[in-house]
Amino acid sequence: MHGLPFIHVREDNVDALLSGLKAVIDDLGATVLLPIMIFIIGVVLGAKPGKAFRAGVTIGVAFIGINLVIGLMWTNLSDVAQAIATNTGVKRDVVDVGWPSSAAIAFGSQVGLWVIPIGIAVNVVLLLAGWTRTLNVDVWNFWHFAFVGSLVTAATGSLPYGLAAAALMAALSLFFADWSAKPVQAFYGLPGVSVPHLLSAQILPIAILTNWLIERIPGLRDIDLSTDHIQKRLGVAGEPVILGLIIGLVLGLVGFWNPADIPGMTAKVLKAGINLAAVMLLLPRMVKILMEGLIPVSEAAREFVQKRAGDRQINIGLDSAILIGHPAAISSALLLVPIAIILSIILPGNRVILFADLAVIPFVVALAAPIVRGNVLRMVIIGTITLTIGFYIAGALAPLFTSAAGSAGFKMPANASQITAIGDGFVWIGFVVVKLFSGLGWLGALIVAALIAICMWLLKVRAAAMEALASASPEKATQSNGRRVSA
Amino acid sequence: MTKKTVLVACGTAVATSTVVATAIVEAMGDRGIDVETRQCKATEVPSMLDGVDLIVSTTPLPPNLPKPAIVTLAFLTGIGRDAEINRIADILRA
Numbered sequence: 001m002h003g004l005p006f007i008h009v010r011e012d013n014v015d016a017l018l019s020g021l022k023a024v025i026d027d028l029g030a031t032v033l034l035p036i037m038i039f040i041i042g043v044v045l046g047a048k049p050g051k052a053f054r055a056g057v058t059i060g061v062a063f064i065g066i067n068l069v070i071g072l073m074w075t076n077l078s079d080v081a082q083a084i085a086t087n088t089g090v091k092r093d094v095v096d097v098g099w100p101s102s103a104a105i106a107f108g109s110q111v112g113l114w115v116i117p118i119g120i121a122v123n124v125v126l127l128l129a130g131w132t133r134t135l136n137v138d139v140w141n142f143w144h145f146a147f148v149g150s151l152v153t154a155a156t157g158s159l160p161y162g163l164a165a166a167a168l169m170a171a172l173s174l175f176f177a178d179w180s181a182k183p184v185q186a187f188y189g190l191p192g193v194s195v196p197h198l199l200s201a202q203i204l205p206i207a208i209l210t211n212w213l214i215e216r217i218p219g220l221r222d223i224d225l226s227t228d229h230i231q232k233r234l235g236v237a238g239e240p241v242i243l244g245l246i247i248g249l250v251l252g253l254v255g256f257w258n259p260a261d262i263p264g265m266t267a268k269v270l271k272a273g274i275n276l277a278a279v280m281l282l283l284p285r286m287v288k289i290l291m292e293g294l295i296p297v298s299e300a301a302r303e304f305v306q307k308r309a310g311d312r313q314i315n316i317g318l319d320s321a322i323l324i325g326h327p328a329a330i331s332s333a334l335l336l337v338p339i340a341i342i343l344s345i346i347l348p349g350n351r352v353i354l355f356a357d358l359a360v361i362p363f364v365v366a367l368a369a370p371i372v373r374g375n376v377l378r379m380v381i382i383g384t385i386t387l388t389i390g391f392y393i394a395g396a397l398a399p400l401f402t403s404a405a406g407s408a409g410f411k412m413p414a415n416a417s418q419i420t421a422i423g424d425g426f427v428w429i430g431f432v433v434v435k436l437f438s439g440l441g442w443l444g445a446l447i448v449a450a451l452i453a454i455c456m457w458l459l460k461v462r463a464a465a466m467e468a469l470a471s472a473s474p475e476k477a478t479q480s481n482g483r484r485v486s487a
Numbered sequence: 488m489t490k491k492t493v494l495v496a497c498g499t500a501v502a503t504s505t506v507v508a509t510a511i512v513e514a515m516g517d518r519g520i521d522v523e524t525r526q527c528k529a530t531e532v533p534s535m536l537d538g539v540d541l542i543v544s545t546t547p548l549p550p551n552l553p554k555p556a557i558v559t560l561a562f563l564t565g566i567g568r569d570a571e572i573n574r575i576a577d578i579l580r581a
Contacts, residue, residue, distance in 0.1 A: 100501070137563065140502050193560060239531045240500075284501045288526070291505040298506075302565060316564040324498025325529035325546030362498065 030108030030409055031067075035060040037113050038297055045120075045300035052300075058293030059107075063409075065286040066104045071411055073097065073283065073356070076275040078417050080248075081353050083255030083268075091351060092344065094398040098279065098356025099199075099423030100287040101405070103143040107290065108408035111149035111162040115142045118163060120301055122170040124308060131456050132174040134181070135305055136196045136317035139298035140291055144198040145169040147404075148430045151397065154404040155438040164445050165433055168452060169198060172429065175455050176201035177317050183370035183471035185315075188323055194315035195323065198430075199360075199423045200367045203386050207368040208469055210382045225376040240280040240359045243337070247358055248276030250341075279356050323366040332369075332379035333362035339380070340387050347388065351395045357422035361387075364422065370471055390426030400434065401425050490521045491579045494536070494554075496529045496544040503545040507562045511543065514572045520579050541578050 035056035042052030077095045085091055106112050119142040126132040145166040153162030177196035185191055195201070215221050252272030258265045323329055337358050344354050365383045372378035394401075398418040405419060406412060424430055436444030459466050493511055497504035508524040515522040527535045529546045542548065542556040545563060555578050561571040 137565075190560065192564070192566070239534065240528065284499065288501050288505055291502055292509065295506055295509050306565065316560075316566070318560065318563050319498070319502050321498030321503045322545045322560060322563070325496070325544065325548060327547070330530060 030104075030112070031060045031063045033113060034063065034107065038116075038293065041116050042297045042300055045297065045304045047296045047300035051296040055293045055296040059290055062286060062289035062293055063104065063108060065289055066100070066283070067410060069279070069282045069286050070097070070101055070104070073275075073279045074412065074419065076272075077279070077355050080251055080255050080272050080275075080355075081417055084251065084353065087255050087257055090345065092353035093417040094352045094395060094420050095417050096352060096354045096357050096394075096421050096425075097419045098283055099360050099421050100283040101356075101410075101419070102147055102401075102421045102423055102425065103287055104290065105401075105405045105408045105410065106143040106147035106150055108410070109146060109150035109153065109162075109404060110159050110407075111153055111166050112143070112146040112408070114163055115146035115149065115166050116297065116301065118167050119145055119170045120305060122167050123174065124305060126171060126174055126456075127305075127314065128308075131460070132171075132178055133314050134174050134177040134194045134196055134317040135314045136170075136174060136177070137298065137302040137305070138196065138317055138319045139301050140294055141197055141319055142170070144173070144424055147424050148198075148433055150404045150408065151400045151430055151434050152437045154400040154407065155434050156441075161437050161441070161445070165437055165448075168433070168445070168448050169429075171449075171456075172452050173198050173201065174317070175452060175459065176204060177315070178459055179455075179466060180204060180367055180370070180470050181315050182467050184323070184367070186471070187370035187374065188326060190322065192315055193322070194317050195320045195367065196317040197320040197363070199363050199427060200320040200323075202427045202429050203364060203368050203382065204371075204470060206386050206389070207371045207382045210385055211371050211378060214378055214381065223375075223377050240284070241277050243359055244280030244356075245273045245277040247341075247355065248273035251276075251353070251355070276355060280359060283356065320363055320366050323369075324362040326366070326369065326374075328369045328374035328376060328379060329362045329366045332365050332376045332383060335376070335380050336361045336365065336383045336387065339384055343384070343387055343391060347391050349395070350391045351398070351418075352391050352420055354422070360421075360423050364390075364426075387422075387426065389428055390422065393428050393431045394420040394422075394425040397425055397431055397434065490523055491515075491540045492538050493522055493524045493575070493579075494532065494539040494542045495524050495526050496532050496542060496546070496548065497526075498528065498546050500526045500528045500531070503563055507543055507545060510562045510568075511572075511575060515576065515579065518576050520576060522579065541575065543575065 038059050039052045039056035042055055043049055074097060081092055081095050116139060123136050148169045149162040149166030152165040153159055173196035177194035181194035184195055185193060249269060252269035256265050256268040340354055340358060344350060344352060364386060365379050368379050368382045398420045401420050402418045433448055436447055495504045495508040504526045508526055512522055512524055529544055529548055532542060533549055536554055539554055542554055544558045545560060548556055548558060559571050561567040
């Protein structure tokens with residue numbers, strides 16, 4: 001009689017304590033939790049405590065900066081998107097907020113808290129097991145894994161699913177890096193390097209298939225577009241701040257076109273232009289602070305893994321940012337900017353309007369270059385197909401993208417539409433993984449794991465055939481002027 | 488010695504160039520060379536050259552630049568890092 005109510009009270013207390021703790025943790029969010037986590041990871045990996053502490057604080061500050069810019073940007077972009085919708089009757093209610101937003105959402109999510117230890121563990125295990133030859137020192141780009149994980153968590157409401165998805169993506173990126181290593185090293189002149197970067201890797205199967213088709217189309221297969229003059233002519237538009245201004249002005253004109261009120265229209269159009277220019281410049285600056293905070297941790301991680309990898313011959317996995325300066329990547333990406341805008345208008349059923357990530361297209365096409373030997377026309381065709389698929393993927397993933405942003409603590413403006421970005425909202429890999437997890441649960445996870453294992457196994461036992469797929473065949477490579485007789 | 492300016496370029500002006508810029512500032516500081524870094528995308532390099540003493544990039548640069556330029560992955564991979572630091576120090580001391 002006496003004890004019973006007491007126990008009840010105690011259970012209530014424990015519940016209250018737990019839910020209180022959860023509320024505190026939810027309330028703290030990325031600006032406090034991530035710094036603590038980064039400090040712990042840094043110290044565990046052997047960074048000096050002082051450095052690790054400063055790194056953690058820097059990351060918290062970065063999230064505050066990103067939040068400031070994102071609030072401003074999402075409001076402006078939503079306004080322009082809505083104006084376009086009302087002015088043209090075309091419904092484009094999914095707004096592209098740019099990959100820096102995606103990176104911030106990914107690292108700010110619950111999965112993002114754990115993605116660095118998970119990514120390192122997956123890499124070490126696969127290296128020691130001999131299933132990969134890539135040592136991924138590009139800790140910064142672990143955000144891609146966390147991003148897919150946070151979409152899975154948004155879809156299923158389960159953190160373990162999200163963490164599993166992130167681990168599988170870390171493994172998948174290593175497969176893609178190994179698969180494309182030789183062609184990338186030969187074409188880009190980067191010995192000992194591979195690129196475990198999901199946004200770039202997703203084009204590989206599409207590029208291989210499309211290139212195979214092009215080889216069978218007389219006329220088309222004989223055209224080889226040179227890169228030099230394209231880059232020279234379009235060079236200045238490759239600067240993000242100018243590109244942002246131009247895109248903002250053009251989209252502003254479409255949205256606010258109103259011959260009856262020229263002064264009012266002009267003001268709005270100019271504002272749209274300068275706002276998008278600001279986004280293109282400011283958001284990457286803020287994300288740069290995040291990157292600065294990660295450096296001590298990623299350096300410590302690199303040394304930690306390199307020590308344990310031993311003497312075996314391995315490739316160092318790096319950001320595909322190292323490929324982007326190549327003329328083939330720049331030229332085809334510049335040509336794809338207007339194509340992407342046209343696609344966003346003409347594709348039936350598309351709801352996505354592109355803004356901030358028109359500057360990220362070089363990353364989308366970079367890994368296609370070795371397959372087509374830098375033929376810009378083919379890269380543009382392959383890029384167009386990849387982006388077309390991407391628009392529908394982005395539309396389908398937009399609700400999850402938006403809710404992942406919300407749960408990572410980013411304040412959505414009151415009038416916000418749904419959001420996406422080319423990196424990584426346009427990536428079919430994420431879509432497939434999310435569907436498998438949300439449809440089949442752990443069975444889906446098993447299927448993804450099995451597919452990755454099969455790919456890695458094929459690369460081990462059929463290395464020559466697999467590598468031939470991902471590169472131009474030797475006899476083609478010896479053709480000097482790009483013209484050749486039919487195969 | 489006057490403050491030297493190093494322009495650090497990569498594909499995004501965010502990720503790899505930040506690693507390189509941080510490493511250069513630290514390594515040059517150890518050698519008593521006062522450096523300031525700016526970051527940009529490789530495509531922006533030609534319009535960012537005012538007052539720049541050296542360009543360091545992790546990705547191919549546009550041709551015919553009027554300033555000394557180094558394209559290197561040493562700061563990302565850790566391989567050959569000391570040699571690159573010496574090379575950069577030599578150029579900045581010249």
